[in-house]
Amino acid sequence: MDENQRDKEKFLFPQSSYRGDFTPENLMFNSNLQEFAQKVSYICNLETNGKIAPQEAYRQIKELWQNLRKSIKNLGINDQK
Secondary structure (H helix, E strand, O other): OOHHHHHHHHHHOOOOOOOOOOOHHHHHHHHHHHHHHHHHHHHHHHHHOOOOOHHHHHHHHHHHHHHHHHHHHHHOOOOOO
C-alpha cells in the first residue's frame, strides 16, 4: 500500500488509541466499536442525503448492532468482572 492509500485509509477509517483497562479482549472490542461508530456515521449521512431509504439505513444499522453484540459475546466481555 503506497502512502496515498494509507492516508486515505486513515482519513476514511480513523482509529483513536485505546485508553481503558488493557486486555486483548477490551482492545479488540474497542476496535470493533470504533468501526461500528464509523459505519453508522456513513449510513446516517447516506440516508440524510437521500442516497438510501430510511428503512435500508435502519436495516444496515440493525445488522451492524447485531454483529457488535456478537463480538461482545465471542470476546467474553460480559463475563469479565
